Amino acid sequence: MPSDAAAAAAATALAVPSEWLDAFEEFFLELSEAAGSVPSQSQLASWQSTLRSARAVATVRAHLAVHAADIAAALGPLATFCQRRAVEQRFIFMGVYGSEMSLPDALTQLLEEVRKQSENFDQLQLKEPRFLLRLGTFDDRRHGSLRSSAYPYSPACSSGPGDAVVECLQASTLELAGYLALNGAYADDCSVHPGFQGRGIAKALVCSSAALLAKQRHTHMLLDVRACNLPAFGLYKSLSFKVVKKHYPGFYDWHGGYKMQAVLSEVPKIPLGFDTSHLGLDNYAASGPIATG
Ligand SMILES: CC(C)(COP(=O)(O)OP(=O)(O)OC[C@H]1O[C@@H](n2cnc3c(N)ncnc32)[C@H](O)[C@@H]1OP(=O)(O)O)[C@@H](O)C(=O)NCCC(=O)NCCS
Incomplete structure (x- = not known):
């Protein structure tokens, strides 16, 4: 596999400016992995336009480092390490894939999401159960508009009007907080409204689908996730999904993505705090392993 030295030599040959070296190296190594060899001259020559269509993680992390204090201030002094990391990972997801938005605009949007999440948290704290899960069908107005607010780009999801979804609603208002589409055992389009993220909703959606x-x-559940979608990758790993392969299909950008799979009996049960009575899961207890056929 080509080394960092090969990336540095290619950068010199293309006169890549010093402030772009980290991003270029990431691009070079990713192209090498996709091709299984040194990238071609024509692929490398297009580095500027390719890095505009999907940013390098290095570029987004550099912006994050400069603005770490703004994020810390928005989260407040009591924020835990996990909360800070979750916000940073959401920013990497937005920054890499939301290439139509500038990084300062992405940061403004993220800080607004953090503000809404803490407002929602205050309102939800006293209400039990806070969320209910049920089966539904995808419609553009409800699910499509939630999808647009959850992703910084138009995702290559295959779910559309009429498809089966598991949805999560705020119990007191019946507002749609998140959903996941199921096509047989293939899970697609897991989306949680930014104002409700970090409350275990995606976990409840995946576990109830399982x-x-x-x-x-x-016996198994399958899905695809983009390589730099760190929040989703973390979610699936925490629920026992394993990487089947890394691949670079045309519908992804140069970072590629992972095909993942879970054995249903290893997926945890639906977390407490979710009303599961509308799911038709007879005798379902919220602890112990999921029973498979
Ligand atoms: C990914 C997404 C669905 C997670 O929704 P969520 O309701 O906030 O997730 P949960 O609160 O259920 O989190 C469950 C686990 O996921 C992981 N996770 C969730 N958000 C994370 C974040 N921002 N950074 C890192 N890990 C994260 C953690 O392991 C978390 O467990 P923990 O809280 O015990 O640490 C949500 O961020 C989203 O809608 N993103 C945009 C759409 C998208 O990318 N969908 C996935 C397509 S494959």
Whole structure:
């Protein structure tokens, strides 16, 4: 596999400015992994336009480092390490893939999301159960508009009007907080409204989908995730999904993505605090392993 030295030599040959070296090296190594060899001259020559279509993680991290104090101030002095890391990972996701938005605008949007999340948290704290899960069908007005607010780009999701979804609603208002589309055992388009993120909703959606699939005698659940979607990758890993392969299909950018799979009996149960009574999961107890056929 080509080394950092090969990346440095290519950067010199292309007269890459010093402030772009880290991003160029990331680009070079990713192209090498995709091709299984040194990238071609024509691929490398287009480095500027390619890094405009999806930023390098290095570029986004550099912006994050400069503005770490703004994020810390928005989160407040009581924020835990995990909360800070979750916000940083969301920013990397927005910064890499939201290339139509400038990084300062992405940061402004993220800080607004953090403000809304803490407002929602205050309102939800006294209400139990806070969320309910149910089966539904995708419609553009509700699910499509939630999807637009959750992603910084138009995702290559295959779910559309009429498809089966598991949805999560705020119990007191029945506002749609998140959903996940299921096509057989393939999970797609897991989306949580930014104002409700960090409350275990995606976890509840994935775990309830696993329980529903187990009831239908499936044994595995499959999905795809973009390589720099750190919040989603962290979510799936924490729920026992394993990487089947890294790949670079045309519908992803140069960072590629992961195909992941979980054995249903290893996926945790739906977390407490979610009303599961509308899911049709008879005798479902919120602890112990998921029973598979
Ligand atoms: C990814 C997404 C669905 C997570 O939704 P969520 O409701 O905030 O996630 P949860 O609160 O259920 O988090 C469950 C676990 O996911 C991981 N996770 C969630 N958000 C994370 C973040 N910002 N950074 C790192 N890990 C994160 C953690 O492991 C977390 O467990 P923990 O809280 O015990 O640490 C949400 O960020 C989203 O809608 N993103 C945009 C759409 C998208 O990318 N969908 C996935 C397509 S494959």
